[in-house]
Amino acid sequence: MSNKKIVAAVVGLSAGFAQAGTGTFTYNTTPNLPVAPDNGCIDDTAGTGVGGITHTINITDTGTIQDLNLELQLTQTWRGDIQVGLSYSGGGSTFQAINNFDTSGDNLNLVLDDEGALLCSDAANCGTGTNCVTPPGPVCRPNNPLSAFDGLAAPGVLTITVCDRAADDTGDLLVANLTATLDTVAINADLSITKTDGVASVAQGGSTTYTITASNAGPDPVTGATVADTFPADCTVASWSCAAAGGGACTGAGSGNINDTAVNLPAGASVTYTATCAVSGSASSPLANTATIAAPAGVVDPTPGNNSATDSDTVTSDVPPQFAYAPAPSSTVSFIGGTTVGSTGSASIDVTIGTAGAGAGAPATTTTSCNSVGTPFSGFTQTVTATGPAGSTNGGPLSGTCVLAATVANQTLTCTETRGGAPTTVTFNLECPAGTAVPLTSTPVSGSTVTLPQQTFGGPGTTQSIVFQNPGLVDVTVTCTAPTATQFTIPTLSFNVPAGGTGTLAVNFSSSTVGNYVGVLDCSSSNGQNFSFNLAGSVGAATSVPTLSDHMRGVLSLILLTLGLTAVGLRNRRS
Numbered sequence: 001m002s003n004k005k006i007v008a009a010v011v012g013l014s015a016g017f018a019q020a021g022t023g024t025f026t027y028n029t030t031p032n033l034p035v036a037p038d039n040g041c042i043d044d045t046a047g048t049g050v051g052g053i054t055h056t057i058n059i060t061d062t063g064t065i066q067d068l069n070l071e072l073q074l075t076q077t078w079r080g081d082i083q084v085g086l087s088y089s090g091g092g093s094t095f096q097a098i099n100n101f102d103t104s105g106d107n108l109n110l111v112l113d114d115e116g117a118l119l120c121s122d123a124a125n126c127g128t129g130t131n132c133v134t135p136p137g138p139v140c141r142p143n144n145p146l147s148a149f150d151g152l153a154a155p156g157v158l159t160i161t162v163c164d165r166a167a168d169d170t171g172d173l174l175v176a177n178l179t180a181t182l183d184t185v186a187i188n189a190d191l192s193i194t195k196t197d198g199v200a201s202v203a204q205g206g207s208t209t210y211t212i213t214a215s216n217a218g219p220d221p222v223t224g225a226t227v228a229d230t231f232p233a234d235c236t237v238a239s240w241s242c243a244a245a246g247g248g249a250c251t252g253a254g255s256g257n258i259n260d261t262a263v264n265l266p267a268g269a270s271v272t273y274t275a276t277c278a279v280s281g282s283a284s285s286p287l288a289n290t291a292t293i294a295a296p297a298g299v300v301d302p303t304p305g306n307n308s309a310t311d312s313d314t315v316t317s318d319v320p321p322q323f324a325y326a327p328a329p330s331s332t333v334s335f336i337g338g339t340t341v342g343s344t345g346s347a348s349i350d351v352t353i354g355t356a357g358a359g360a361g362a363p364a365t366t367t368t369s370c371n372s373v374g375t376p377f378s379g380f381t382q383t384v385t386a387t388g389p390a391g392s393t394n395g396g397p398l399s400g401t402c403v404l405a406a407t408v409a410n411q412t413l414t415c416t417e418t419r420g421g422a423p424t425t426v427t428f429n430l431e432c433p434a435g436t437a438v439p440l441t442s443t444p445v446s447g448s449t450v451t452l453p454q455q456t457f458g459g460p461g462t463t464q465s466i467v468f469q470n471p472g473l474v475d476v477t478v479t480c481t482a483p484t485a486t487q488f489t490i491p492t493l494s495f496n497v498p499a500g501g502t503g504t505l506a507v508n509f510s511s512s513t514v515g516n517y518v519g520v521l522d523c524s525s526s527n528g529q530n531f532s533f534n535l536a537g538s539v540g541a542a543t544s545v546p547t548l549s550d551h552m553r554g555v556l557s558l559i560l561l562t563l564g565l566t567a568v569g570l571r572n573r574r575s
Contacts, residue, residue, distance in 0.1 A: 053161075053162050053163075054159060054160070054161050054162075055159070055160040055161075055162075055176050056157050056158065056159050056160075057157070057158045057160070057176065057178045058155070058156075058157055059154045059155050059156050059157070059158065059178075059180055059182075060154075060155050061154055061155065061182055062154060062155060062182075062298075063153075063154050063182030063183050064151060064152070064153055064154070064182060064183040065090075065149050065150055065151065065152045065153075065154055065180060065181075065182060066150060066181045066182060066183050067114075067146075067147075067150065067180070067181040068146045068149055068150075068158075068178065068179070068180050068181075069111060069112065069113045069146070069178075069179040069180075070086075070111070070112040070146070070160070070176070070177070070178055070179075071110070071111045071112070071137070071175060071176070071177040071178075071179075072084065072108060072109075072110055072111075072112065072137075072160075072175065072176060073108065073109045073110075073137065073174045073175035073176075074107065074108050074109075074162065074174055074175075082098060082108060082162065082163075083098060083162070083163050084098040084142075084160065084161070084162055085160070085161040085162075085163075086142075086146070086158065086159070086160060086161075087158075087159045087161075088149050088152060088156055088157070088158050088159070089156045089157040089158075089159075090149075090152040090153050090154065090156035098110075098112075098120050098142060098143060108137075109137030109138075110137045110138060110139075110140050111137055111138065111139045111140070112140065112141075112142045112146060113139045113140070113141065113146075114141060114142075114145045114146050114147050115139075115141075116138075116139040116140040116141040117139075117140075117141075118138075118140050118141065119140060119141050119142075119143065120140035120141060120142055120143065154180070154182055158178060160176055186298075186300045187220045187222070187298055187299045187300065188219060188220050188299075188300050188301075188302060189216050189217075189218060189219070189220045189221070189222045189265070189267070189295065189299055189300075189301060190216065190217035190218065190301060190302055190303050190306075191214070191215070191216055191217075191222065191225060191265070191293050191295055191299075191301050191306075191307055192214070192215055192216075192217065192293070192303070192306040192307065193212065193213065193214045193215075193227070193291055193292065193293040193306070193307060193308065193309045194212070194213050194309050195210060195211070195212045195213075195229075195289065195290070195291040195309040195310065195311045196210070196211055196311050197209055197210045197211070197277075197311055197313065198211070199313060200313060200314060201313055201314040201315070201316050202279050202283075202287055202313045202314075202315055202316070203279065203315070203316050203317070204279060204280070204281050204282065204283050204315060204316070204317055205279065205280075205281040206279050207276055207277060207278050207279060208276070208277050208279065208287075208313065209274065209275070209276045209277070210229075210273075210274070210275045210276075210277060210289065210291075210311060211272060211273070211274055212227070212229060212258070212272065212273040212274075212275070212291045212309075213270055213271070213272045213273075214227050214263065214265070214270065214271050214272075214273075214291075214293045215265065215269065215270035215271075216248075216265035216266065216267055216268070216269055216270070217267070217268075218267030218268060219267055220267065220299075221264075221265065221266040221267055222263075222264070222265045222266075222295060222296065222299055223264045223296065224261065224262070224263070224264070224296040225263040225264070225265060225293055225294065225295055225296055225299075226259070226260065226261045226263065226293070226294045226296075227250070227258060227259075227260045227263050227271070227273065227291065227292070227293050228257075228258060228259045228260075228291070228292050228293075228294070229257060229258040229273070229275070229289065229290070229291040229292070230257045230290075231256075231257055231275075231277060231289055232287065232288065232289055233280075234279060234280040234282075234283035234284070234287055234315075235277035235278070235279060235280075235283075235287060235289060236277065236278045236280070237255070237256060237257070237275045237276065237277050237278075238255060238276070238278070239253065239254070239255045239275075239276075240253065240254055240255070240258060240273055240274060240275035240276075241253045241273070241274050242254075242260065242271055242272065242273045242274075243271070243272050243274075244269065244270070244271045244272075245269065245270050245271070245272070246266065246268050246269035246270055247266045247268075247269045248263070248264060248265050248266065248269035248270055248271045249262070249263070249264040249271070250262065250263050250264075250271040250273075258273060258275070258291070260273075263293070273291075277289075279315070283315045284315055285313075285314045285315040286312045286313060286314060286315070287312070287313045287314075287315050288310055288311070288312040288313075289310065289311050289312075290308060290309065290310040291308070291309050291310075292307060292308045292309075293307050293308075294307065295307075320365060320366045320419040321353045321354075321355060321356055321366050321386050321419075322353070322354050322355035322366065322419065323351055323352065323353065323354055323366060323368055323384070323386065323417055324351075324352050324353070324354025324355075325349055325350065325351055325426065325428075326349070326350040326352075327349065327428070329426035329427060329428065330426075330427060330428070330429075331428065331429070332428075332429045332430075332431050333347050333349060333413070333428050333429065333430050333431065334347060334431055334433070335347040335401070335402045335430075335431070335432050335433065338402075338403075338404040338433070338435060339404075339435060339436060340404065340435045340436050340437070340438050340472065340473060341404055341405060341406055341435035341436065341437050341438065341472065341473065341474055341527070342403060342404065342435065342438075342472060342473030342474035342499065343403070343404050343435055343473055344401050344402070344403055344404070345401065345402050345403075345404060345432060345433065346399065346400070346401045346402075347399070347400060347401075347402075347430070348397040348398065348399040348400075349380075349397055349398040349399075349428060350397045351368060351384045351397060351398060353366075353386050365385060365386070366385070366386050366417065366418065366419045367383060367384065367385045367386075367417070367418045368383070368384050368398075368415050368416065368417040368418070368426075369381075369382075369383040369384075369415065369416060370382075370398060370413055370414065370415040370416075371413070371414045371415075373400065373411055373413060373430065374411065375403075376402045376403040376404070376405060376409050376432055377400055377401070377402045377409075377411055377430055377432065378400055378401055378402070379399055379400025379401055380398050380399065380400040380413055382397075382398050382399070384398065398415070400430070402430070402432035403432075404432060404433060404434065404435030405432070405434065405435060406434060406435065406437060406527070406528075407434050408431065408432065408433060408434045409431070409432040410429060410430065410431050410432075411429075411430045412427055412428070412429060412430070413427065413428045413429075413430050414426075414427050415427070415428070437472070437527040437528060438470075438471055438472030438473070438527075439472075439527070439529055440468050440469065440470050440472075440476055440478070440497060440525055440527070440529055441468070441469045441471070442466060442467065442468050442469070442531055443466070443467045443469070444466065444533070446530075446531040446532055446533065447532060447533075447534075448533065448534070449533070449534040449535070449536055450464055450466060450507060450521070450533050450534065450535050450536070451464070451536045451537075452464045452488075452507065452509040452535070452536065452537040454537075454538045454539070454540050455509060455510065455511065455537065455538070455539045455540070456539075456540055457514050457539055457540060457541055458512075460510075461508055461509055461510025461511075462508070462509050462510075462537065463506055463507065463508050463509070464506075464507050464509075465504050465505065465506055465507070466504070466505040466507065466521075466533060467502055467503070467504050467505075468497045468502060468503045468504075468505065469497075469502050470497040470498065470499060470500065470501060470502070470503070471500065472499055472500075472527070473499050473500075474499050475496055475497065475498050475499050476496075476497045476499075476525050476526050476527050477494065477495070477496055477497070477525065477526040478494070478495055478496075478497055478503060478505070478523050478524070478525050478526075478531075479493060479494040479523065479524055479525075479526075480493045480494070480505065480521060480522065480523040480524075481493070481521075481522045481523070483519035483520055483521050483535060484519065484520070485517060485518065485519030485520075485535070487509055487510060487511045487517045487519065487537060488507060488508065488509055488517075488519040488521070488535050488537065489507075489508045489509075489510070490505065490506070490507060490508070490521070491506050491508065492505070492506070497525075505523075507521065507535060509535075509537035511537070511539045512539075513539060514539045514540065514541050515538065515539055516536070516537075516538045517536070517537045517538065517539075518534065518535060518536055518537075519534075519535040519537075520532065520533070520534060520535065521533045521535055
């Protein structure tokens with residue numbers, strides 16, 4: 001809390017006096033109406049007088065009334081009949097401050113103060129003689145103390161009513177000065193301002209854009225702060241704009257220098273001005289510019305040192321061009337063209353001159369180059385160079401590829417842009433999309449029965465093949481689980497099926513017992529497929545050698561004898 005003394009006054013309400021101050025008078029009919037003879041003026045302490053003239057004084061400051069003093073000066077042909085009433089819009093008693101004077105006299109000139117030694121109704125308070133009008137008058141206590149208004153809240157309006165209790169008297173109210181002492185609560189707000197154009201140097205004949213941010217760290221809100229920025233002669237600002245955040249408010253746009261007196265900043269709010277400066281072709285170093293924020297009256301800023309901010313740039317005669325990228329730095333570069341796992345997607349980053357080179361010296365060069373990227377990405381190793389103003393040279397695109405896998409792949413591409421020896425870094429997020437897996441096929445198809453050739457009892461085992469086909473672009477590994485039926489064996493449980501090729505799985509069958517056998521072969525592939533085959537094998541009984549009966553042996557012997565005799569006869573005939 002702090003004490004504040006304010007004075008509100010109106011001086012000169014009759015002819016020959018000029019009106020000043022914040023108070024206003026309201027007369028019954030016309031200005032400068034003399035105090036009228038009473039037509040119902042109350043002459044006790046029950047209330048204010050009725051009739052006469054009324055004067056209001058506005059207390060515009062905020063606080064709590066601690067003490068009031070009132071200076072009155074008026075001319076009156078018989079002051080013993082004068083009554084002065086007081087009331088306040090903020091509450092408190094309505095009463096007669098002066099109710100009666102014990103002695104006669106013309107005029108009234110008093111300072112009403114509760115600390116006065118004598119009552120105002122004491123005739124001695126106006127001195128001697130009848131011309132009691134030379135200010136300031138003596139200090140006296142009103143009939144009812146002004147402390148009735150102590151503790152009331154301001155702002156408010158004090159109303160003074162002056163009336164005469166008797167006919168045939170005339171007069172004018174000349175002076176009504178109010179001195180009020182208020183307890184005021186200080187408003188505390190940590191205001192601050194920053195200013196930057198984000199660069200260390202600017203070119204003659206070029207341009208730069210300033211960002212000015214004013215904020216309030218609290219704890220109290222601020223209404224009517226002023227943000228000002230007078231730009232230097234070498235910086236021409238055609239227009240500026242302002243955007244508020246956190247409930248703040250500012251003038252939305254303007255031209256030339258900034259002098260915004262309508263800045264409202266609740267605690268935590270900010271306002272940001274953007275102003276583009278055209279740098280003179282003859283500008284010299286440094287190009288310095290200061291922005292300030294000023295708190296309104298009644299606000300205490302605990303750290304005023306941050307209420308001013310200056311941006312200072314070196315002015316150069318030659319500035320290299322500045323690249324523009326599409327897509328923009330820090331964004332995602334998407335690869336297109338590939339759809340299946342193993343296919344290739346491609347992408348490019350267009351590099352052009354976004355800001356022209358400037359200056360009177362030799363054209364400067366800007367170069368950008370990027371780091372190497374790893375699997376599944378490749379490329380983006382080009383170096384792009386540009387010289388001179390916009391349009392004179394466009395850099396080609398930075399381009400690269402990626403091989404699609406089953407899941408999305410990401411990697412950061414870092415490029416270094418060198419502008420006349422001053423490097424800056426830009427990054428991009430490379431994103432290779434997930435490809436669709438191309439399924440394997442098999443002969444026979446999954447779910448069918450693989451029937452192995454029958455094994456002869458006591459003979460060797462038999463073999464059958466299952467062939468896997470891979471129409472995709474990447475190799476696929478097939479892994480099988482040995483059947484639980486031990487008659488079936490798989491020599492190689494895991495094997496590779498090359499891209500665009502085939503892989504063969506051998507299934508062997510062997511048993512020492514005659515009979516039929518079944519089993520199940522389960523396989524899975526690295527691209528997520530599952531295969532299952534039913535296995536069938538059998539062992540047949542051995543075939544017996546037939547024997548000749550006695551009859552057949554006789555028949556055979558006869559045949560052999562006949563053949564022998566025939567042969568002998570033929571030999572004899574030749575001889």
